[in-house]
Amino acid sequence: MGKMKDLLIELQETPIMTPCPDCLGDGYVEYDIPRPHGPDRDVGVIDVGTEVCETCSGDGEFERLCDCGEPVTKIMGQDAEVCMECADE
Ligand SMILES: [Zn+2]
Numbered sequence: 001m002g003k004m005k006d007l008l009i010e011l012q013e014t015p016i017m018t019p020c021p022d023c024l025g026d027g028y029v030e031y032d033i034p035r036p037h038g039p040d041r042d043v044g045v046i047d048v049g050t051e052v053c054e055t056c057s058g059d060g061e062f063e064r065l066c067d068c069g070e071p072v073t074k075i076m077g078q079d080a081e082v083c084m085e086c087a088d089e
């Protein structure tokens with residue numbers, strides 16, 4: 001009995017995490033560094049650098065938020081997009 005209730009509360013309080021669409025869950029993004037040809041280089045090349053993804057701050061995922069700004073929690077189901085309170089209305 002107690003365990004069931006704990007599980008319920010956990011589902012109600014655990015936000016659904018959405019993989020970051022910008023870095024696809026990697027937490028960083030690649031960007032091009034053009035290195036044009038010049039005196040010390042025969043051919044222009046493009047280096048690839050990586051930087052922490054700004055969208056998710058490097059976490060690779062973030063809490064799914066309802067339109068009202070509250071997190072959508074697991075109790076609503078994996079595909080839910082509204083929080084418990086908004087679903088009640
Ligand atoms: Zn990201």
Ligand SMILES: [Zn+2]
Binds near residue numbers: 069070083
């Ligand atoms: Zn809401």
